[in-house]
Amino acid sequence: MMSRRKFLLLTGAAAAGAFLTPQISAKTQFIESPEEVEAKRRWAMAVDVEKCTECMRELIAKTGNPEVKPPCVVACDKENNVPEFEDKRIDPQWMRIAKLELDKPEVNPKEFYIPLLCNHCENPPCVQVCLTKASFKRPDGIVEIDMHRCIGCRYCMIACPYGARSFNFRNPREGLKEVNPNVQMRTEGVVEKCTFCVHRIDEAVAKGEEPIPACVEACHKYGKGALVFGNIKDPNSEISKILRENIVVQLRANLGTDPHVFYTKLGGE
Amino acid sequence: MAVEFKKIEGDSVQYFALVIVLAVVTALGFYAYVLDHQLGGLNGLSNRVPWGIVNAGIPYFIGLSAGSLIVSALAGVFNIKKYKVFSRIAAYMAAAWIIAAILSIALDIGKFYHFMNAVRYFNPTSIFSWNAFLYSSYFVICSVYLLVQFEEMERATRFMAGLAVFWAVLVHSGTGAIYSFVYSRELYHSALTPPMFIVCAITSGLGLLLANLYFTFRFTKRELDPKLIRGLALIFAGLMMVLGYFLAVEGLEKGYIPALHEAVQFVFLTPTSGVFWSFWLLVIFGIAIPVIIVLNPKTGYDLRWISLAGIMHAALVFAERFYLIVPGQVFPEEYLPGYKIESLHTLEGYIVTYTPTIIEWLQIIGLIAMVYLVYVIGVKVFALIPERAVEEVVEE
Numbered sequence A: 001m002m003s004r005r006k007f008l009l010l011t012g013a014a015a016a017g018a019f020l021t022p023q024i025s026a027k028t029q030f031i032e033s034p035e036e037v038e039a040k041r042r043w044a045m046a047v048d049v050e051k052c053t054e055c056m057r058e059l060i061a062k063t064g065n066p067e068v069k070p071p072c073v074v075a076c077d078k079e080n081n082v083p084e085f086e087d088k089r090i091d092p093q094w095m096r097i098a099k100l101e102l103d104k105p106e107v108n109p110k111e112f113y114i115p116l117l118c119n120h121c122e123n124p125p126c127v128q129v130c131l132t133k134a135s136f137k138r139p140d141g142i143v144e145i146d147m148h149r150c151i152g153c154r155y156c157m158i159a160c161p162y163g164a165r166s167f168n169f170r171n172p173r174e175g176l177k178e179v180n181p182n183v184q185m186r187t188e189g190v191v192e193k194c195t196f197c198v199h200r201i202d203e204a205v206a207k208g209e210e211p212i213p214a215c216v217e218a219c220h221k222y223g224k225g226a227l228v229f230g231n232i233k234d235p236n237s238e239i240s241k242i243l244r245e246n247i248v249v250q251l252r253a254n255l256g257t258d259p260h261v262f263y264t265k266l267g268g269e
Numbered sequence B: 001m002a003v004e005f006k007k008i009e010g011d012s013v014q015y016f017a018l019v020i021v022l023a024v025v026t027a028l029g030f031y032a033y034v035l036d037h038q039l040g041g042l043n044g045l046s047n048r049v050p051w052g053i054v055n056a057g058i059p060y061f062i063g064l065s066a067g068s069l070i071v072s073a074l075a076g077v078f079n080i081k082k083y084k085v086f087s088r089i090a091a092y093m094a095a096a097w098i099i100a101a102i103l104s105i106a107l108d109i110g111k112f113y114h115f116m117n118a119v120r121y122f123n124p125t126s127i128f129s130w131n132a133f134l135y136s137s138y139f140v141i142c143s144v145y146l147l148v149q150f151e152e153m154e155r156a157t158r159f160m161a162g163l164a165v166f167w168a169v170l171v172h173s174g175t176g177a178i179y180s181f182v183y184s185r186e187l188y189h190s191a192l193t194p195p196m197f198i199v200c201a202i203t204s205g206l207g208l209l210l211a212n213l214y215f216t217f218r219f220t221k222r223e224l225d226p227k228l229i230r231g232l233a234l235i236f237a238g239l240m241m242v243l244g245y246f247l248a249v250e251g252l253e254k255g256y257i258p259a260l261h262e263a264v265q266f267v268f269l270t271p272t273s274g275v276f277w278s279f280w281l282l283v284i285f286g287i288a289i290p291v292i293i294v295l296n297p298k299t300g301y302d303l304r305w306i307s308l309a310g311i312m313h314a315a316l317v318f319a320e321r322f323y324l325i326v327p328g329q330v331f332p333e334e335y336l337p338g339y340k341i342e343s344l345h346t347l348e349g350y351i352v353t354y355t356p357t358i359i360e361w362l363q364i365i366g367l368i369a370m371v372y373l374v375y376v377i378g379v380k381v382f383a384l385i386p387e388r389a390v391e392e393v394v395e396e
């Protein structure tokens, strides 16, 4: 029957067309086994909200710019090749500062500032939904995106409860004055976000040193020391102590994502 | 054989004009995609609203496909002889719409070059990942189903019809779940979405099929019995009411939650946002008026009116997809419950509007034109439509 032959041909061609686009993908390799890493290290960050609020108030007063970028954000942008585009709708931003105020300002009108970044969730919704496993969680808790695998579907952006992800609507290079060669350059059409400065972490761990992300370093150098980064599997680390000794808050903890950026001193205690 | 299927002649000037118009619109759609991706900045998307109407095209086209197939296979599964006349065309359309859906994914993603990764890698916790498998297998099932019909293999047809209905329900529930299982956004989360998707699929698929049949039979001057259409139109109207019911329950439930009052107010009662219009246009022109057209005895027997109702509903189901996908992104979430948040360096915490641009519309319209191009060519190449479609089918 004529119709059948044509039909088979058409279907066959469609199927063949669908399976013919080869490409490469990157792999992450560890020297230790995943179990060893998981038992030894879990990276997290603690934020002193009181210090950030003070820092932002000073900076805004000094510059008169309500959208001023504090040293932590500037350092992150520079370190990680986060581009700068005029149009805020499409400008990628890994770290950003948010102003918070109680929904009932008549009760308490106090405003405070907190830095926002990827929370490197223990149960990351972004990883849960990613259809290619381009978003993945390492045994040490860092959530990363393999830009060679990401198809740019943006499902993860919808799923992330913290707005931590940005899509590259444009080629990031167009928004960069200089490029830091130590950090992988992303391309247009994929999603990117904070990595906890994973390149610094891997380098430090290999050398047996304490890792320090760019924002933490910048804040420290600026004299504030509001950010503390470290391994919470080590009970003697500075971060472990801070988390033990303070009332800590995780954002949207009710979702069960278990974020690993902890906020302290929200009430200035 | 009781029902005789026959190819159309397709040598009139009008036929070729139609083919050319559809081909041009299809090409325009793909050109819009190329512009969108090469120049950038031509769509209305942002980091706050990263899913727009090209993404909405995915569930929309899958809905039309699943709907068409469910209707077609009805005849096969329940062995309703009189609806057999539509089974080929509906199955053919189902296959065409699923191609549009897959292309919609291809046009929507940022890295077309990585497209096959969606099939190559599987993430068992990702609903979209399951769907990548479901969509491709669904296309194969549609094709085999059509093939056994061409070959007039009775038992295989019945079996494939059953499988096809099952798969269509699976595929479309899965598609609903892509959106409704997103728990990070209050306005997305609803267990009603997958069942609503199924109802909506059947209504939109049926609506379009009715219009399709009317125009095809008219232009080919074949006989179409209004009584046959009437039966389908009643199912169509009944299910539209079910859809309205689902929407009402869902909206009322959200409205009952104090935490969502502001968001609900924004979605349903703020006429300055596109979200408001997508909902109310759907309710009025997509459900209420089509239902009235079908139920009113003056218009409900007239094929032209029924076609109009079908087209209105099918078109406005696109608004339903907009209403499903966009509000949850536009309306900001509180990261620290109880605290208003405003980001200094991004638009987090603000209502970020999304208005689809002409470039985005062209991509959707282009895909629709492509489906109809595939259809008009199909009726010429394959024996899809019956010689005549009347209520009483003569038994052998």
Ligand code: SF4
Binding pocket: A051, A052, A053, A055, A056, A070, A071, A072, A073, A097, A115, A218, A219, A220, A222, A224, A225, A226, A227
């Ligand atoms: S992290 Fe440090 S530099 Fe950044 S806002 Fe807080 S105090 Fe300022």
Ligand code: SF4
Binding pocket: A117, A118, A119, A120, A121, A124, A125, A126, A127, A143, A159, A160, A161, A162, A163, A164, A165, A193, A257
């Ligand atoms: S904050 Fe968002 S992007 Fe980061 S791990 Fe959690 S869900 Fe993923």
Ligand code: SF4
Binding pocket: A129, A130, A131, A132, A133, A134, A135, A145, A149, A150, A151, A152, A153, A154, A155, A156, A157, A190, A191
């Ligand atoms: S955009 Fe990339 S990282 Fe995000 S879900 Fe899609 S494939 Fe995964």
